[in-house]
Amino acid sequence: MRDKAQMVRRRDLLSLIGAMAGSSAMYHAMTSLGFAAESRYEGRIKLEGDPRGASVLILGAGLAGMTAALELRNAGYSVRVLEFNARPGGRNWTLRGGDRFVELGGLTQACEFEEGLYINPGPWRIPYHHRALLDYCRRLNVALEPFIQLNHNAYLHSSRAFGGRPQRIRAVQADFRGSISELLAKVTRQGKLDEAVTSEDQEILLQALRSWGALDRDYRYNANLISSESRGYAKAPGGGLSAAPTPSDPVVLSDILKSRLWRYLQNFANYNFQTTMFQPVGGMDMIGKAFAKELADVITYNAKVTGIAQNDGGVTVSFVDTTTPARRWTATADWCVCTIPLSILSQLPVQVSDATKAAIDAVPYSGSVKIGLQFKRRFWEEDEAIYGGISYTDMPIRQIAYPNTGFNRSGRAVLLGAYLFDGANAYEFTAMPPAERVARAVEFGAAIHPQYRDDFECGIAVAWHRVPFTLGCSGDWSDEARTQHYRNLCQIDGRIVLAGEHASALPAWQEGAVLSALDAVLRLHERVVRT
Amino acid sequence: MGRARYLCLVLGVAAQLPLLPDAISAQEASKPRTFSTGYVFAETSGEELFANICQGCHMQDAMGATGAGTYPSLASNSYLQSSGYPVHVVVHGRRAMPPFGDMLSDDQIAAVVNYVRTHFGNNFRDAVTAGDVKDARR
Numbered sequence: 001m002r003d004k005a006q007m008v009r010r011r012d013l014l015s016l017i018g019a020m021a022g023s024s025a026m027y028h029a030m031t032s033l034g035f036a037a038e039s040r041y042e043g044r045i046k047l048e049g050d051p052r053g054a055s056v057l058i059l060g061a062g063l064a065g066m067t068a069a070l071e072l073r074n075a076g077y078s079v080r081v082l083e084f085n086a087r088p089g090g091r092n093w094t095l096r097g098g099d100r101f102v103e104l105g106g107l108t109q110a111c112e113f114e115e116g117l118y119i120n121p122g123p124w125r126i127p128y129h130h131r132a133l134l135d136y137c138r139r140l141n142v143a144l145e146p147f148i149q150l151n152h153n154a155y156l157h158s159s160r161a162f163g164g165r166p167q168r169i170r171a172v173q174a175d176f177r178g179s180i181s182e183l184l185a186k187v188t189r190q191g192k193l194d195e196a197v198t199s200e201d202q203e204i205l206l207q208a209l210r211s212w213g214a215l216d217r218d219y220r221y222n223a224n225l226i227s228s229e230s231r232g233y234a235k236a237p238g239g240g241l242s243a244a245p246t247p248s249d250p251v252v253l254s255d256i257l258k259s260r261l262w263r264y265l266q267n268f269a270n271y272n273f274q275t276t277m278f279q280p281v282g283g284m285d286m287i288g289k290a291f292a293k294e295l296a297d298v299i300t301y302n303a304k305v306t307g308i309a310q311n312d313g314g315v316t317v318s319f320v321d322t323t324t325p326a327r328r329w330t331a332t333a334d335w336c337v338c339t340i341p342l343s344i345l346s347q348l349p350v351q352v353s354d355a356t357k358a359a360i361d362a363v364p365y366s367g368s369v370k371i372g373l374q375f376k377r378r379f380w381e382e383d384e385a386i387y388g389g390i391s392y393t394d395m396p397i398r399q400i401a402y403p404n405t406g407f408n409r410s411g412r413a414v415l416l417g418a419y420l421f422d423g424a425n426a427y428e429f430t431a432m433p434p435a436e437r438v439a440r441a442v443e444f445g446a447a448i449h450p451q452y453r454d455d456f457e458c459g460i461a462v463a464w465h466r467v468p469f470t471l472g473c474s475g476d477w478s479d480e481a482r483t484q485h486y487r488n489l490c491q492i493d494g495r496i497v498l499a500g501e502h503a504s505a506l507p508a509w510q511e512g513a514v515l516s517a518l519d520a521v522l523r524l525h526e527r528v529v530r531t
Numbered sequence: 532m533g534r535a536r537y538l539c540l541v542l543g544v545a546a547q548l549p550l551l552p553d554a555i556s557a558q559e560a561s562k563p564r565t566f567s568t569g570y571v572f573a574e575t576s577g578e579e580l581f582a583n584i585c586q587g588c589h590m591q592d593a594m595g596a597t598g599a600g601t602y603p604s605l606a607s608n609s610y611l612q613s614s615g616y617p618v619h620v621v622v623h624g625r626r627a628m629p630p631f632g633d634m635l636s637d638d639q640i641a642a643v644v645n646y647v648r649t650h651f652g653n654n655f656r657d658a659v660t661a662g663d664v665k666d667a668r669r
Contacts, residue, residue, distance in 0.1 A: 084599045104590075104596040104598050104602065105590045105591075105596045342626075342627065343627035363627070364624045364627055364628060367587070367629070423567075424567035425566060425567060427572075427584045428583045428584070431582060431583050431584060431586045433559075435559055439560035463587065467598075468599060470599075471598065472627060
């Protein structure tokens with residue numbers, strides 16, 4: 001966890017680089033700092049050669065398991081999938097009106113959202129460079145729509161700055177960029193960059209700063225129509241007699257710096273969050289359902305794995321049917337692709353080498369909480385002109401994410417009223433009963449949107465440490481553990497190979513699950529056709 | 532019938548007030564509760580640390596829970612007899628359990644370990660000190 005503190009500092013640095021030098025400089029900085037792990041997808045895999053009737057047992061019908069099942073079956077294997085839940089998808093999951101969710105400890109929530117409204121408690125956005133997942137969406141006819149990561153008219157909010165009043169992202173971004181441009185122009189013109197920048201480049205730099213920072217002809221970032229074109233107007237351009245716009249007043253650099261609102265700008269510059277991002281139309285689980293439709297005859301639901309054994313001849317998996325748990329079942333196959341989260345696999349008797357077992361035991365699972373809230377009306381659109389996107393805050397709820405669909409409609413809508421990932425607040429929210437999580441999210445959110453108090457109707461809260469099928473959100477590798485154990489985790493151990501986001505360099509992303517499954521089946525197939 | 536209508540009217544009036552519409556929820560949110568402001572925890576007493584962190588997985592009664600996997604029960608748990616074991620697990624984590632060494636001070640870890648070792652059917656009276664936790668960090 002110590003490297004987490006360093007990571008925050010690195011990220012602060014990155015956000016500064018991003019804000020000052022632009023996203024391409026930030027990308028290069030991120031690559032050198034190891035952040036911009038790119039999807040390695042090179043198109044649909046080809047499993048050539050005859051598996052001669054070999055059978056594969058796949059544990060888990062999440063995206064990793066179903067990717068493996070689909071590709072292996074297409075290559076001629078006999079496949080069977082065991083899934084703990086009564087539905088496909090795993091963390092690829094959507095909660096809609098009429099759904100019930102029983103968390104660990106037994107507390108039950110009924111989702112009372114209006115028909116058609118939903119939240120995605122797990123993954124909710126797909127970067128354009130997650131090419132493998134996008135390819136499966138195309139092959140499986142999953143319709144996509146834009147996920148809006150950056151809405152300039154959403155808010156950045158600090159409870160300790162600007163009297164607690166939320167600030168428009170547009171204005172914070174423009175003022176931060178404008179002030180830094182003004183500073184840089186000033187030192188350039190004072191000759192303080194003479195050693196670092198040639199005089200010819202200084203001329204160009206000044207032009208760039210004036211354009212990029214919305215500076216006036218004296219290289220000042222001031223209240224005028226140039227800066228207002230970036231940060232917004234006091235009175236916007238109109239028509240007729242009162243058409244002339246009035247400039248707005250920029251916030252001075254010192255106030256922006258002390259507010260710490262600049263720290264949220266990384267959420268728009270980071271490679272993982274750059275436009276274009278996508279979401280499936282109708283809910284993230286459309287992907288899991290589309291996979292499962294292809295695999296309907298090979299998935300066994302309600303199957304809780306209790307042990308995994310292997311010898312030279314094959315793999316034997318014991319499991320119980322959770323609807324009639326008294327009876328024990330076994331399934332056998334020549335090979336096994338195991339996508340069970342390590343939080344669960346580490347507790348099972350699994351016949352693997354000491355090195356693989358040590359790797360399975362080396363990964364803690366992070367906490368995360370998402371809370372969906374239904375309101376009578378889209379007040380964020382009607383009153384505040386916020387259409388999709390995310391507001392960020394230093395309050396424990398961290399984010400308010402507006403629906404990226406159904407724009408400009410009247411009637412009810414659901415927004416994401418909290419998204420906590422890691423850190424103390426995620427644990428604090430997990431430890432509350434679900435009804436209190438929802439109530440607290442409403443209470444905090446009302447500080448940004450007072451309309452919450454009149455328009456809130458109902459909510460549902462998912463704390464991932466309380467989710468029965470994962471016992472956590474995702475594998476939280478430390479750098480040390482990854483160095484020591486990652487290769488051992490991914491090696492084929494006898495007749496068993498592991499896959500899932502935990503076996504990828506894209507932790508907590510669906511792309512990581514898919515890529516790890518493709519890599520696992522490629523290596524498995526190579527071994528099968530070779531022997 | 533008349534009674535039901537009366538209730539509806541009362542609720543209708545309540546919804547006009549600047550309160551949360553759901554009275555139960557309003558109570559839930561008005562109880563005092565500590566929220567940490569950074570990556571590290573602000574809670575100090577063993578009882579509050581347990582209630583705001585540990586019970587997320589080990590549950591309010593410390594009995595744990597079972598789904599596809601299990602959160603072990605801490606109640607009447609003989610593994611807690613040797614105080615070094617729970618201290619080590621809280622500092623460094625164990626399997627899927629996250630390490631809390633960087634999110635809690637020596638005093639906080641001592642407080643929560645002492646709380647668990649003297650509650651939920653546990654009665655181990657040899658208290659852990661902040662110094663013990665400091666040693667376990669090495």
